[in-house]
Amino acid sequence: MNLQNAVLPPHAEMVRAMLERDTAYEGVFFTAVKTTGIFCRPGCTARKPKPENVEFFAHADEAMSAGYRACLRCKPLDAAAIAPDWVQRLLKSVDADPDLRWSDAQLLAEGIEPLKLRRWFKQHFGMTFHAWLRSRRLGIALGGIKQGESIDNAAFDSGYESLSGFRDAFQKSFHITPGRAAHSEPLLFTRLTTPLGPMIAMAEQRGLVLLEFLDRPALTKEIEELQNRYGYAVAPGHNGHLQQIEEELAQYFAGKRTEFNVPLHLPGSAFARQVWAELMKIPYGQTTTYGAIAAQLGKPGASRAVGLANGQNRLAIILPCHRVIGADGSLTGYGGGQPRKAFLLRLESAAVQITEQLAF
Known part of the structure; x- marks a missing residue:
């Protein structure tokens, strides 16, 4: 799993999104106004500045470290940096039909620009949408194998037409063979949005194992250690621990929680x-x-x-x-x-x- 730093959209596209108050870019970048010292969300309803007086940041903390303060109107530091509506609709569609292969034509038919989707997923998940889909399908296969399903059935149910292709993809994703998967511990991960930028949370059945900012330099090494030293198979997914930390983290950033109750597992x-x-x-x-x-x-x-x-x-x-x-x-x-x-x-x-x- 390779988690990379955020890549901002082209400058001209961010200027357009700012001027048109395009909420589709919520969570993708922040707009900072040099003349006022304030930074906002792309969809802020405040009067728009001249483009030459604006600079853009991928994360709120980057804007703050550059000396900008949060806008009181759009409140970019609220734990509202949730996935934009168009991403949420897509994720719900994936959950409803996990076997569906999403082509660019299908995305466009849903009103989703493939390039914009690619950038959003790269920033918030560290991978493209299609790579995330493949990883998600393999995660479902991992769950099936853990529950006693045969490798053949898991492969074909995941959409692979050849066992060799499935085995190669499985081992590349989880660093173990499908045969060893029945004895490994699945480590499910999800992306969380916070006022300080996107985070990744990972949990197994005993508790939360990892919670880190996506741009942390040591993150890739930490995940590799969990895979190679502790035998975890990392896959996208959800469980009760991930849901609990998402709720508790939102309360923490709102100043309403001083302690965390989510179960922890600390290898x-x-x-x-x-x-x-x-x-x-x-x-x-x-x-x-x-x-x-x-x-x-x-x-x-x-x-x-x-x-x-x-x-x-x-x-x-x-x-x-x-x-x-x-x-x-x-x-x-x-x-x-x-x-x-x-x-x-x-x-x-x-x-x-x-x-x-x-x-x-």
Whole structure:
């Protein structure tokens, strides 16, 4: 699974979408106005600026790190960066008829521009729509094999006319052969949209295993480790844990949740799990240091080892490594980028202040 950084549409197309308030590009890019210092969604109803006064960003945090503040009218930081209507309709159609082969002609008949769809899926899923469809069908085949279905039936039900073609595609996607799939643990993934950009969530039957920003540099390595070291077969899909984290994450960004209840499963070394357990103890809205965590573990000289284990955390926000700062009070490195870390700390601090004010 190769997750790449977002690729913005051509500049002229973004200008057109901005001027026409084209909501089809919601979540694809943000518009920032140099003369006002404000950034908006493409469909914002505010008066449109001159194109020469505009620059575009793939993610809200990129706009914020460039010094822009969120528009009060369209509220681009709300957890409203959901998939646009045209994508939601398509996803529902896929769910209703998973065997349907979507050609460009069929997409156009549904009013969907194939190139725009390709760009949206590349940004938010790290793959094209058709690659996602293939991966989804293979995921269904994986589920069938896990439930005792024969490899032959799984192959033909997935639309493959030859067993060799199915085996090759299966092994390329899941890094295991279909014969070994019956003994592997499916790791289902879905894309989540947040005010800080798209994230990917992965969960197996025991709990949530990964939650990361799609542009995290170490993400591909993390997924490969889950596949190769822990034997997971990664496939698109949904389960109760993924639905729960989507709901809880939206509440968190709205300032209405301070703790996560979704079950977790944390493959890792014994020391890493000890560090992650300490991360979970950091109170909402507060911060600590690597040295303090090392002291809590009874290993005061292990600050560097704690930092390495902290960086191996696969559950952004839930295991709150963003609450770990430098001994001098400065922001330290963060896998999702320091602008996101600063945003998360501001969000929690503001929520705590509001709660304290309401208490009086």
